[in-house]
Amino acid sequence: MFGGRTNTAWKGECGSEAFVAKLYSGPARNPLFPNDPDAERRLLLALADGGNTPVFRAQLQTESGVCNLYDHIPGEIWRDGVTDVARLMADLHAHPCPEGLRTVPDGSDALLKQGQEILSKSSDSPTLEALKPLGHVPASNLRRLLHSDIVPGNLIRNTSGLFLIDWQCPATGDPCEDIAVFLSPAMQFLYRGAPLTEEQIAAFFDAYGHPETATRYRALTPFFHWRMATYCHWQTDNGRTDYGAALTLELEALQRSLNSNPT
Known part of the structure; x- marks a missing residue:
């Protein structure tokens, strides 16, 4: 397969x-x-x-x-319909958490630390160092069930609905983690060829139905984009040439988020 x-x-x-x-x-x-x-x-x-x-x-x-x-779940890889993904994600985040799962980084300091750890495994990148976000968003201390890899390739649609596959990295923590991976321009580009539009992102949050989570995600947006950019940089260092264009898209989104979230 x-x-x-x-x-x-x-x-x-x-x-x-x-x-x-x-x-x-x-x-x-x-x-x-x-x-x-x-x-x-x-x-x-x-x-x-x-x-x-x-x-x-x-x-x-x-x-x-x-x-x-x-x-096996028959069907097609998800390509459109963000409201269905948002509802599936909201249901997942309301499900009780099994014991023994890892916890994702929570808050801006933890996201920056993880991104810095990724950079330490990569070649020097003055651009990423210069764009490192400032400011502070505290940890949520939430314990929601997370898939942590909700990209289009892990969403299968058929006549029965939308299904979530490939559960090799589940976690607990801030639901913004799942949202950030799904909305990432890099991940959307790699799996379906184009980032989501602002209209699609707005429709996603309307369907997700938790305004406080949307507010928190927007505050954390620069930190999530920066971390994803460090990841794309690491992938290009390891010979994954398709991540080059993904890195550019993530850096552009990072710059926009920095402009709209001044410190």
Whole structure:
């Protein structure tokens, strides 16, 4: 199967039922998106009654690594319809959190620290250093269930609705984390070829339905864009040439956010 950027997956059949076998590549070198097969197993089991995630079947230890088996969800990768994503995300954030999940960085200081850690693994970037946001947004101390990688490639639409797949890096914390990854110009460009428009972003928040979260996200926007820019820079350093254009888009969004969020 194609689409994943970290692990390898195959579609198989057992009788009349189709399933996915995802072979994990091992602990992620990725500084932003972890890769944990046990976390995926726990989350799929915890969300089994929701109907918007694959049904987990088994976990196998193979000579090549850990392999999770779950039901295949037919359909197309999401390309439009931000209101459906917003409602799916709001439902997820209202779900009880299973135990044992990691916690995402919370607040501007933690986001800057994570971005700086990503930069430490990359070549020098005077542009990123110069655009590092100032100011302070305190931690929310929220504990919401997060997918933490809600990009178009992990959203599948069919006649039954919208489904969220690839749960290898779930977490708890500030719901702005999921929102920032989905709205990221870089991630939208890499998976569907173009960033979301301002009108689409406004429609997303209208459908999400939590004005206080929208307000907090806007305050954190420069910090999220800066962190994502450091990640794109790291990817280009590691030979992922498609992240070059993604980095440019994220830097442009960062500059706009700095202009609209003066310190």
